[in-house]
Amino acid sequence: MNIEPFDAATASDADLRAYYEFDCAIERETEPGDPVPPFDVAAVEFREPPSWEVVKRWLARDGGEIVGRSLLELEYVDTNRHLGWFDVAVRPDRRGDHVATRLLAPVVDAAAADGRTVLGVDAVEDTAGAAFVAALGLEKRAVERRSRLLTAEVDRTMLEEWVALARQRASDYSLIGFDDACPEELLDAYVGVTEIMNTAPREELDMEDWHDTPARVREREARRARRRRHQWTLMVRHDPTGALAGFTDIGWGDWMDDLAWQGGTAVDPAHREKGIGRWLKAAMLLRVLDERPEVARIDTWNAGSNRPMLAINVALGFRPVKHYGTWQIATDGLLAAVTKRV
Ligand SMILES: CC(C)(COP(=O)(O)OP(=O)(O)OC[C@H]1O[C@@H](n2cnc3c(N)ncnc32)[C@H](O)[C@@H]1OP(=O)(O)O)[C@@H](O)C(=O)NCCC(=O)NCCS
Incomplete structure (x- = not known):
């Protein structure tokens, strides 16, 4: 298995579609019931980020197939220049083998190289994602409630x-x-x-x-x-x-x-x-x-x-559907946790 950078802006249509299919599968798992954007919409997201934002991506590939991906979002505006936000996902059949932890190593390096001293991530409460970030030493700093209104009941x-x-x-x-x-x-x-x-x-x-x-x-x-x-x-x-x-x-x-x-x-x-x-x-x-x-x-x-x-x-009439934790950690703390495991 290789961990390699993935540049969505310059990727071929075929490579971007493979990346998109991977993302859609994870989205259907973590947010069942949410509509998945069609490829042409997602492609704008991937290829044309806002001018003040850089998204760096990495893939874990095995035999050419994507088995995991990580990303780091960096904003270049007047505040919060010390923060970076990441995400990571692994194909269900490859979980429990430190693929996600390995995918975080380049995230942490890129964040440190850009002077980002604090890293954060969102994870649905009581899921593998929350257990994963807690195991790596991130602290839950905020909880968001997702609520739903059924218009028929208004x-x-x-x-x-x-x-x-x-x-x-x-x-x-x-x-x-x-x-x-x-x-x-x-x-x-x-x-x-x-x-x-x-x-x-x-x-x-x-x-x-x-x-x-x-x-x-x-x-x-x-x-x-x-x-x-x-x-x-x-x-x-x-x-x-x-x-x-x-x-x-x-x-x-x-x-x-x-x-x-x-x-x-x-x-x-x-x-x-x-x-x-x-x-x-x-x-x-x-x-x-x-x-x-x-x-x-x-x-x-x-x-x-x-x-x-x-x-x-x-x-x-909004009713709670689920909760998301927002977790943060010092970049050097995450580096130590990742290095210890891989
Ligand atoms: C969360 C996810 C990325 C973990 O991938 P993974 O490759 O299995 O994770 P790792 O093997 O690197 O796990 C590292 C540590 O996290 C913890 N962990 C991971 N999955 C866990 C689970 N299901 N339950 C409890 N702890 C878990 C373990 O403590 C593990 O460390 P250890 O084995 O050294 O004790 C994967 O389950 C996934 O893709 N989920 C769907 C997407 C998602 O929720 N992403 C979350 C964004 S944070």
Whole structure:
């Protein structure tokens, strides 16, 4: 068995398809029920990463066949330059033989060479992945809850009441929204309002605030279109000042059947406790019910400790589906654990 680098950007179609098939099999195992993106969509993901991101990949091959793969994601933005995020997966029939540990050796070397002092990974709770990262000495620093809303069970009257109540409690605010691409005149304010997500709990994660830029928003929009994905965004404006006080977004791919993802929702601390979070969520959901009746399930991810957001989601009917741990370790600690085993 060989461990070798894999450059998705320059790989032939045949090699990239083999890589994609491997990824799809792992995805079907770890996230059963989730739609798998078709090859043309995944190929954009693999070949055209964002300009501020580098993804390094390695394959374990035996007789030409892929038996495992690892990857390291590196972001080159103004914060969190000390962090790297990795992933690793091994074909079920080759597990328990330290293939994953061997696949981590080049990950750790590349992270260290790039000055990344802390490495992190997500793993579904109570799975082999969680046992694997715990065995290597990573520490669980945060737990995310994945929750699901079945739209057939939504209480439409309650949503309408939430909207009506917000109109009384937050009478000097109004809703504005856009689909897919942010209008130019809102772009700077939109960048500002999305950064309120930095106020969501990060639990014990070693992670700094992130900052966005209009250029990155535009690049993300263009990538979204190339991946046949869509996003609706709804924001609340404080009319007397014109300030944006909060936002929510929901997204899906046109290759997905009945599923949509509820993305971020945040309300500026200066405008909280006026029912704006409920208003945003209810107004967006009403639009989904009216305009996208094919959406049967909406999934969302929240920090397990995010009481205000979970309270709204639970009231809407979101129910927990599973939990993910986010684990971190010092790069030199992971190097020592890997070296000890292989
Ligand atoms: C998690 C996964 C990558 C492990 O691959 P692997 O090649 O079997 O892992 P290794 O043999 O290198 O295991 C290293 C250590 O992890 C622990 N470990 C791995 N799998 C485990 C399991 N199923 N149960 C308990 N401990 C486990 C062991 O302690 C092992 O060390 P030891 O044998 O020296 O004591 C593999 O199960 C997989 O591909 N799962 C699906 C994808 C996934 O969940 N990825 C997780 C991202 S972190």
